[in-house]
Amino acid sequence: MENFDQIESDILNKIKNVNNQSSLDSIKTEIFGKRGVITELFKKIGSLDQSKRKEYASKLNALKTKVTEILKEKFVDFGQSEINKKLKNEKIDITLPGRDYFAGKIHPVSQVIDEVTSIFAEIGFSVEEGPDVESEYYNFSALNTPENHPARDMQDTFYLNRSKDLLLRTHTSPVQIRTMLKSKPPFKIIAPGRTYRCDSDQTHSPMFHQLEGLHIDKNINMGHLKGCLYYFVKKFFEIEKVKIRFRPSHFPFTEPSAEVDIGYKIQDGQIKIGEGDKWLEILGCGMVHPNVLKNVKVNPKQYQGYAFGVGIDRLAMLKYGINDLRAFFESDIRWLEFYGFDPLDVPTNYRGLSR
Ligand code: DAH
Numbered sequence: 305m306e307n308f309d310q311i312e313s314d315i316l317n318k319i320k321n322v323n324n325q326s327s328l329d330s331i332k333t334e335i336f337g338k339r340g341v342i343t344e345l346f347k348k349i350g351s352l353d354q355s356k357r358k359e360y361a362s363k364l365n366a367l368k369t370k371v372t373e374i375l376k377e378k379f380v381d382f383g384q385s386e387i388n389k390k391l392k393n394e395k396i397d398i399t400l401p402g403r404d405y406f407a408g409k410i411h412p413v414s415q416v417i418d419e420v421t422s423i424f425a426e427i428g429f430s431v432e433e434g435p436d437v438e439s440e441y442y443n444f445s446a447l448n449t450p451e452n453h454p455a456r457d458m459q460d461t462f463y464l465n466r467s468k469d470l471l472l473r474t475h476t477s478p479v480q481i482r483t484m485l486k487s488k489p490p491f492k493i494i495a496p497g498r499t500y501r502c503d504s505d506q507t508h509s510p511m512f513h514q515l516e517g518l519h520i521d522k523n524i525n526m527g528h529l530k531g532c533l534y535y536f537v538k539k540f541f542e543i544e545k546v547k548i549r550f551r552p553s554h555f556p557f558t559e560p561s562a563e564v565d566i567g568y569k570i571q572d573g574q575i576k577i578g579e580g581d582k583w584l585e586i587l588g589c590g591m592v593h594p595n596v597l598k599n600v601k602v603n604p605k606q607y608q609g610y611a612f613g614v615g616i617d618r619l620a621m622l623k624y625g626i627n628d629l630r631a632f633f634e635s636d637i638r639w640l641e642f643y644g645f646d647p648l649d650v651p652t653n654y655r656g657l658s659r
Contacts, residue, residue, distance in 0.1 A: 305356060306345065308363045315341065315371055325382040332375055342368055409644025412620040413513055413632060417496045420515055420616070423539045424494045427532065429517065432493045434479035436500070440469045442478035447557040448595040462500050462510075472500035475613055476516035477557060480592075483518065484600035489607045490521035496616060509629050513616035520592065520602065520609035526560075529589060529610035533564060537578075537586075541566075541623060546578040551585075558590025558611060577622060584622070587614040 315335060322328045335342050345364050352360055410418075421431055434442075444456055455461070455474060464470040479495035495516040504510055519528065530550070537546050547567030555561040564587045569580020589612035594604035617629055624643065626632075631639050 305360060305363075308367055311341065311345075312367050312370060315367075316374060319371075319374055319378055322378065325379075325386070328375070328378055328382060335371060335375075342371065407647065409640050410647060411632075411640060412624055412626065412643050412645070413616060415645045416616050416620040416623070417513070417515070419540065420536075420614075420619070421494065421496065423536055424517070426539075427535060429492050429494045429519075432479050432483045432495045433497060434473070434476070434482050434495060436472060436498050437464065438471055438473035438478050440471060442481045443471055443473050443475075446481040446596070446599045447477050448593050448599070449556040453556060458502075460501050460503070462502060473497075474501050475499050476514040477611070477613060479516050480518045480557075480596070480611060481600055484520070484597075484602055489602055490519075491609070492519045492521070493517070504630070506627075507618075507629050509617070509633055511633060512629070515614045515616050517589075517612040517614075518592070518609065519611075520597075520607050522607060524609040526591060526610065529591070529612070532610075533587070533589065533612065537566060540619065541577045543578040547580075549583060553588065553590075555588055555590055557593050557596050558588075559593045561588070561590035563588050564612075575622065575625065586618065586622075587612050589613070 318331055318334075319328070322331055334340055337343065342364070345367075349357060349361055349364070425431075444453070449455060461474050462472040464472065476495045476497050476499060479493075479497070483491055483493050483495070493516075495518075496513065497516075498511055499514045500511050501508070502510060517532070519532070534546070534548060537548060538544065549565045549567075550562040551565060553561045553563040563585050565583035565585050566577060567580050568575055568577050568582050568584050570576070570582075589610060592609050592611050594608075597604040597607065617632055620626060620632075621629060626643055
């Protein structure tokens with residue numbers, strides 16, 4: 305009969321010395337596989353003499369049970385050490401503070417441009433854009449601005465070359481010219497954008513924003529201009545009644561020209577738009593000068609209309625109670641956190657300030 309004790313100690317020795325899972329797998333096959341040591345021993349049973357068979361079988365079963373158990377333990381050991389290894393390598397430091405979720409805010413200027421655009425869209429205005437770097441022609445000459453006009457002065461305009469034919473646009477009015485040159489009337493557009501002037505104090509910044517409006521068609525008159533601006537001011541400031549005054553003014557590109565003031569008062573330290581006996585200038589406007597129309601090959605006898613230009617930053621300051629224009633462009637995240645607007649899809653775990 306086989307020396308089961310010897311076989312057992314051989315097998316157990318082998319198992320004991322294994323140091324990784326895949327060697328253990330192959331040892332298992334060496335023992336229990338098709339040609340495995342124990343499998344072979346089982347195959348012998350049938351050929352054994354009846355007298356020896358019982359003892360042989362019981363010893364063999366005991367061996368099988370023992371080896372199976374030891375193998376199992378070893379497998380568990382390896383499994384455990386695998387997990388421990390992972391735990392060690394992928395350690396999470398639960399004492400670290402969580403990372404703040406920071407959702408950006410919409411800048412008041414962007415917010416106001418969106419508001420204004422949708423208000424004008426309701427009454428049929430579409431949006432046009434023009435470049436920040438403009439030619440002298442579009443910015444001044446085509447807009448009927450004479451050679452000696454003070455706005456052309458070096459002190460007001462950022463010129464980009466010595467010949468002074470390239471500049472940073474001083475207003476959004478050149479978009480009127482670009483729009484009218486590229487298609488045929490009627491025109492009904494607004495043009496929001498950046499504008500530049502050599503100026504800096506609490507209410508002026510060298511870069512600021514304007515919104516241009518232009519409506520050209522047959523039989524457009526000042527009544528339309530007034531109606532349009534009333535509508536805009538009421539919608540924008542969200543007030544039913546608003547005091548507006550048209551004050552005669554002068555712009556080279558309009559005739560007649562006017563500046564528009566809105567009534568306001570200060571109540572409990574807060575500005576109230578639309579009522580009161582104080583006046584605040586918010587925009588310039590007028591009927592487009594025939595010379596401008598001629599410059600863009602539109603016949604002023606057939607077509608006429610109005611134009612206006614509003615300071616977007618100033619609208620934002622008035623509506624949202626912001627009193628220093630310069631802070632708009634200082635990129636101070638705390639300022640934006642306070643005065644900015646939540647995007648529409650604010651995540652639920654957002655922890656920033658909301659207004
Ligand atoms: N461009 C003028 C400015 O920057 C504003 C303005 C006035 C625009 C009258 C217009 C207008 O379109 O008709 O001060």
